[in-house]
Amino acid sequence: MSEVMIMDVWNVKEKGFPIKGSMEEKLKFLLNYAILAPSSHNTQPWKFSIKGNSIEVYADLTRQLSEVDPENRELYTSIGCAIANLLIAAEHFGFGYKLEYHEKEDKVVIIEFSKLEERNLSDLFSEIKLRHTNRREYESRAVEKEKLQELKACIDKDFRLDLITDCKIRSEIAKIIALADEIQLSNKTFRKELASWLRHNWSKAGDGMPGYAFGVPSIMSLFGSFFIRTFDISKSQAKKDEELANKAPIIGRLSSTEDNKFSWVKVGVTFEKVMLMATKLNLSIAFFNQPIEVPELRKELRTLLGIAEFPQLMFRIGYMKPTKHTPRRRLEEVIV
Numbered sequence: 001m002s003e004v005m006i007m008d009v010w011n012v013k014e015k016g017f018p019i020k021g022s023m024e025e026k027l028k029f030l031l032n033y034a035i036l037a038p039s040s041h042n043t044q045p046w047k048f049s050i051k052g053n054s055i056e057v058y059a060d061l062t063r064q065l066s067e068v069d070p071e072n073r074e075l076y077t078s079i080g081c082a083i084a085n086l087l088i089a090a091e092h093f094g095f096g097y098k099l100e101y102h103e104k105e106d107k108v109v110i111i112e113f114s115k116l117e118e119r120n121l122s123d124l125f126s127e128i129k130l131r132h133t134n135r136r137e138y139e140s141r142a143v144e145k146e147k148l149q150e151l152k153a154c155i156d157k158d159f160r161l162d163l164i165t166d167c168k169i170r171s172e173i174a175k176i177i178a179l180a181d182e183i184q185l186s187n188k189t190f191r192k193e194l195a196s197w198l199r200h201n202w203s204k205a206g207d208g209m210p211g212y213a214f215g216v217p218s219i220m221s222l223f224g225s226f227f228i229r230t231f232d233i234s235k236s237q238a239k240k241d242e243e244l245a246n247k248a249p250i251i252g253r254l255s256s257t258e259d260n261k262f263s264w265v266k267v268g269v270t271f272e273k274v275m276l277m278a279t280k281l282n283l284s285i286a287f288f289n290q291p292i293e294v295p296e297l298r299k300e301l302r303t304l305l306g307i308a309e310f311p312q313l314m315f316r317i318g319y320m321k322p323t324k325h326t327p328r329r330r331l332e333e334v335i336v
Contacts, residue, residue, distance in 0.1 A: 061075075135323075
């Protein structure tokens with residue numbers, strides 16, 4: 001697959017919607033927006049099946065991360081992000097929907113669509129193609145309080161969004177992030193799994209994390225996977241991430257009242273809306289999930305902020321000029 005093909009998915013055009021097409025053709029078109037969602041390690045662990053006026057969403061368990069995500073929390077959160085894009089696109093093109101969640105491990109939800117008389121033009125639809133994870137160092141300037149309120153307005157009663165601006169608390173969180181790096185990256189098995197999802201900048205793969213996503217030059221990106229597998233970089237990465245966390249104007253954390261498969265999916269649905277709103281506000285977001293991936297540090301985060309909810313996602317927010325999108329698999333690869 002050429003680089004043009006793997007990046008072309010980002011160029012889906014609204015005018016391409018098959019107005020006179022069949023229901024299957026219309027629902028298939030909506031999935032062009034679902035697959036642009038973020039996912040842990042860019043694994044894209046989702047599959048879709050179109051049946052009549054419904055789309056069944058499945059977890060692709062062959063893409064699970066046994067070391068970093070043994071409970072599949074991030075896998076289901078990633079799928080939730082894809083569902084959010086799908087629903088926002090559906091509203092934009094005039095569809096109503098009804099969701100039926102499933103307990104089966106690989107089956108996530110059935111979404112039944114119906115045509116509405118009037119289109120509900122979502123103010124987040126146009127951000128789907130613009131959203132990306134920006135891992136560069138953010139500008140130090142503060143984020144306006146009005147923008148923080150708009151981000152919090154994306155959250156419903158089952159979730160809690162903390163946007164931490166206090167320097168002292170951010171410093172404590174930065175130390176926990178650094179400790180998580182040391183724990184994870186000193187583990188050879190963890191590094192091996194991480195390395196398997198790293199890609200060089202000329203890769204034709206439609207998934208994984210290219211070197212340019214981390215600011216790694218093309219030549220150096222050829223050795224990234226080998227370097228991570230072979231060497232213990234825990235100390236240097238811990239120092240780097242602690243600095244990034246301290247310099248970011250905001251450390252965010254999304255928590256939920258429940259801690260199970262359904263809540264993880266809904267966390268993803270909610271957080272994708274937060275990311276799309278951040279995109280609309282010209283803000284960048286990058287993940288700092290390491291402390292949540294280490295059970296004892298996840299507990300420490302709850303204690304630090306004195307909350308009863310379960311931390312699900314941690315990230316930094318700030319201003320930085322846009323960077324390049326990461327690859328996505330073609331739609332044909334995820335429809336079953």
